[in-house]
Amino acid sequence: MPDPMTPLAISAYTATSAMGRGLHAHLASLRGERTALQPNDFGPTPLPCWVGRVAGLEDAPLPAPHAGWDCRNNRLAWLGLQQDDFMSRVLEARARYGADRVALVLGTSTASIGATEEAYRTLDADGGFADAMLRPELHAPHSLAAFVAAALGLEGPCLTISTACSSSAKVFASAERLLRLGLVDAAVVGGVDSLCASVLFGFNALELVSRTPCRPFDADRDGISIGEAAAFALLERGMAAPGRPRLIGYGESSDAHHMSTPDPNGRGAELALRAALERAAIEPAQVDYVNLHGTASIKNDEVEAAVLERLFPITTRASSSKGYSGHTLGAAGALEAVISLLAMAHDLLPGNLGATTPDPRCGPRFAWRNESRPITVALSNSFGFGGNNACLLFAHAGVAP
Amino acid sequence: MTSLPLRLYIEGVGVWSPQLAGFPALCEVLAGAMPTPPAKAPTASILPPAERRRAPACVRLALEVAQQATAASGRELATLPCVFASSHGDQATTDYMCATLAREPLELSPTRFHNSVHNAAAGYWTIAVGCRAASSAVSAGRASFGAGLLEAGSQVLGNDEAVLLACADTVGVGPMYEVTGCREAFGCALVLAPQRSANTLARVDVQLTSVLPEPPLPEPLASWCSNSPSAPALALLALLARGGGHCQLAAAPALGLHIDLERIP
Numbered sequence: 001m002p003d004p005m006t007p008l009a010i011s012a013y014t015a016t017s018a019m020g021r022g023l024h025a026h027l028a029s030l031r032g033e034r035t036a037l038q039p040n041d042f043g044p045t046p047l048p049c050w051v052g053r054v055a056g057l058e059d060a061p062l063p064a065p066h067a068g069w070d071c072r073n074n075r076l077a078w079l080g081l082q083q084d085d086f087m088s089r090v091l092e093a094r095a096r097y098g099a100d101r102v103a104l105v106l107g108t109s110t111a112s113i114g115a116t117e118e119a120y121r122t123l124d125a126d127g128g129f130a131d132a133m134l135r136p137e138l139h140a141p142h143s144l145a146a147f148v149a150a151a152l153g154l155e156g157p158c159l160t161i162s163t164a165c166s167s168s169a170k171v172f173a174s175a176e177r178l179l180r181l182g183l184v185d186a187a188v189v190g191g192v193d194s195l196c197a198s199v200l201f202g203f204n205a206l207e208l209v210s211r212t213p214c215r216p217f218d219a220d221r222d223g224i225s226i227g228e229a230a231a232f233a234l235l236e237r238g239m240a241a242p243g244r245p246r247l248i249g250y251g252e253s254s255d256a257h258h259m260s261t262p263d264p265n266g267r268g269a270e271l272a273l274r275a276a277l278e279r280a281a282i283e284p285a286q287v288d289y290v291n292l293h294g295t296a297s298i299k300n301d302e303v304e305a306a307v308l309e310r311l312f313p314i315t316t317r318a319s320s321s322k323g324y325s326g327h328t329l330g331a332a333g334a335l336e337a338v339i340s341l342l343a344m345a346h347d348l349l350p351g352n353l354g355a356t357t358p359d360p361r362c363g364p365r366f367a368w369r370n371e372s373r374p375i376t377v378a379l380s381n382s383f384g385f386g387g388n389n390a391c392l393l394f395a396h397a398g399v400a401p
Numbered sequence: 402m403t404s405l406p407l408r409l410y411i412e413g414v415g416v417w418s419p420q421l422a423g424f425p426a427l428c429e430v431l432a433g434a435m436p437t438p439p440a441k442a443p444t445a446s447i448l449p450p451a452e453r454r455r456a457p458a459c460v461r462l463a464l465e466v467a468q469q470a471t472a473a474s475g476r477e478l479a480t481l482p483c484v485f486a487s488s489h490g491d492q493a494t495t496d497y498m499c500a501t502l503a504r505e506p507l508e509l510s511p512t513r514f515h516n517s518v519h520n521a522a523a524g525y526w527t528i529a530v531g532c533r534a535a536s537s538a539v540s541a542g543r544a545s546f547g548a549g550l551l552e553a554g555s556q557v558l559g560n561d562e563a564v565l566l567a568c569a570d571t572v573g574v575g576p577m578y579e580v581t582g583c584r585e586a587f588g589c590a591l592v593l594a595p596q597r598s599a600n601t602l603a604r605v606d607v608q609l610t611s612v613l614p615e616p617p618l619p620e621p622l623a624s625w626c627s628n629s630p631s632a633p634a635l636a637l638l639a640l641l642a643r644g645g646g647h648c649q650l651a652a653a654p655a656l657g658l659h660i661d662l663e664r665i666p
Binding site for chain 2: 002045047099100109113116117119120121123127128129134136137139140141142145146149155156157158159160161162163164170173174176177178180181182183197198201202203204205206207252253254255256257258259260267268271384385386387388
C-alpha cells in the first residue's frame with residue numbers, strides 16, 4: 001500500500017463543457033439542476049442520440065500564430081484555457097518558476113482524431129491526404145499536449161496520458177510524482193476530448209449509447225450520452241498557495257478482466273479507492289462526497305454502486321454528474337475533478353441528474369437531488385476501457401492532513 | 402536544470418524489429434555481425450487464444466518486448482505496474498476506423514473500436530498476466546520513449562517499486578503511411594527498479610537537461626531510428642549493449658534526458 005502523500009495545492013482550475021464556459025456557468029448549471037444534453041446534430045450523418053456539445057467551436061478558429069494546430073479538439077482546449085483567467089495564472093507560474101520547471105500532463109482519448117477522420121473523408125484522387133490536411137503533428141495522440149505546450153510556452157516535461165476514460169484523472173498522479181521528486185515546481189494538468197465519429201459510432205457499435213439523455217443509476221438506464229470538455233488545473237506545492245484546495249490522494253489500478261466491460265466484482269475499482277484513501281491517510285467515513293464515474297451504462301453503474309456500498313458508511317453522499325455534461329471520456333477525470341472542487345467551494349452537493357426511477361441497488365448514500373451542505377473532502381472516480389481505474393481525493397486547505 | 406538525477410536499475414530488456422529478434426541480436430549488430438532476423442511477426446504468445454486473435458499488431462509487438470524484458474527480471478507480473486508508450490498506437494486500427502467512418506460508420510466493428518484505445522496494449526497485458534497494479538498508456542510523438550522513461554522512472558522512485566516500460570510503434574497503414582512517417586515496426590521494453598538486485602543488468606542515471614544535439618548513432622541504427630518514432634530508444638539500448646556510456650534522449654520538444662549508464666557485472 002502507498003505511503004501517505006504531502007497534499008498539493010490546486011492554485012487554479014477551470015472547465016468548459018456543454019454546461020458552459022468557465023466555473024460560473026458550471027455552478028449555475030449545477031444549481032439549476034439543468035442538463036446540458038441536446039439531440040445530436042454532430043457530423044455529416046448524426047447518430048440518433050443525445051450529446052453534450054460545446055456551442056460555438058465551429059466559429060472559433062485558433063488565433064493565427066497557432067493556425068497549424070487548428071482542429072475541434074484544440075479549439076476546445078484553447079477556449080478552455082481562456083476561462084477563469086487560467087492562462088494568466090499559468091503564465092504567472094511560468095514567470096515565477098521558469099518555463100522548464102512547469103510540467104504539462106494532459107489526458108485525452110480522442111485527441112484530434114476528428115481531424116484525421118475529416119482527412120479520410122476528403123482524400124485526394126490518388127488516395128492520399130489533401131494538402132491542407134497534411135499536418136503530421138495533428139494526426140497523432142500527442143497533438144493536444146503538443147499544442148498546449150506551444151500555446152503556453154512551457155518547456156518542462158510534456159506528456160499525453162491516454163487510458164480511455166481515466167486519462168485525465170491519472171494526470172494528477174503523474175504530476176504529483178514529478179513535483180515530489182523535485183523535477184518541477186508546478187504542473188498544468190487537465191483533459192480535453194471532443195465529439196468525433198470514432199467515439200459516437202464506436203460506443204454505438206458496442207451498444208453502449210442511449211437514444212435518450214443518459215440516466216445514471218436509473219433502473220431503466222440504457223447507456224451513455226457522449227459529451228466533450230476541456231478542464232485544467234494548476235498544481236503547486238502547498239506553501240505556494242495557502243488558501244487553495246488540496247489534492248490529498250490518488251489511486252490507480254487495473255481490472256485485469258476485460259477490454260470493454262468492468263470486473264463484475266469491482267476489485268480493480270476498490271484497489272484504486274483504497275490506494276487513494278491510504279495516500280490521503282483518511283478513513284472512508286471522512287469522505288463527504290463521492291463524484292461517481294456513473295456513466296449510465298448498465299454494467300458500470302451496477303458495479304460502482306456495489307463498491308460504494310461495500311466501502312463507505314451510510315453517511316457518505318454520492319452522485320454522478322454525467323447527467324449534466326454527458327460522458328466526456330478522456331476529459332471526464334479533469335471535468336469531474338473541477339465539479340468536485342466547485343461542490344466543495346460552494347457547499348453544493350450535486351444531485352444525480354437524469355435518474356427518475358432509482359435502481360433499487362442504489363442505497364441511501366445516493367443524492368438524487370441537490371443538497372446544500374459543507375463538503376470538506378471529495379472523491380472523484382474515473383474508470384476506463386482496458387480496465388483502467390483512477391480515483392482522486394480533494395480537501396479544503398485548512399483540513400488537509 | 403538543477404534537479405538531481407533519477408537513479409534507476411535495469412533488470413530486464415526486450416527488443417523487437419524486423420531485423421532484431423531480441424536484445425542479443427542488437428548486441429551482435431553492434432559487434433559488427435549480422436544476426437538472423439526474426440522468422441515471423443510477434444504472436445503475443447502470453448495472451449489466451451481468444452485475445453490473441455483479437456489483438457492488433459501494435460499490441461502484439463508491445464507484448465512481445467514486455468514478455469522478453471519481464472522474463473529476464475523474474476518479477477511477479479501480477480503486481481508489476483506498467484507504462485506503455487507509443488507515438489501512434491495501432492496504425493492498422495486507426496486506418497480501419499477512419500476509412501470505415503468515412504464510408505459506412507454504422508458498420509464499425511465493436512472489437513476494432515475497443516482495440517483503438519491508446520491503452521489497448523496495457524489492457525491486453527494486464528488481462529494476460531492478471532495484473533491489478535497501476536497501468537498507463539502515454540504518448541509524446543518522437544519523444545515517446547524519453548517521456549515514457551520519465552513517467553516510468555518517476556513511478557519507480559516516487560512509489561519505490563519496479564515498473565515495466567514498453568515502447569512500440571508499427572508501420573503506417575493506408576494514407577497515414579506518408580503522414581506518420583512510420584516505415585518500420587520497432588518495440589523495446591525495460592524493467593526498471595529502485596534498488597540493485599540479483600537481476601540488475603545496469604545502473605542508469607537520468608537527468609533533465611535542455612535538449613542537446615544527439616550524437617549520431619552508427620548505421621544501421623541511425624536508419625532504424627528515422628523509420629520509427631519508438632526507435633530513438635536505440636541510443637539507450639546501445640549503451641546497454643556496449644556496457645556503458647552516456648547519451649541524450651528527447652523527452653519533449655525543449656527537454657532532453659541526459660542518460661548515464663553503467664553495466665553491472
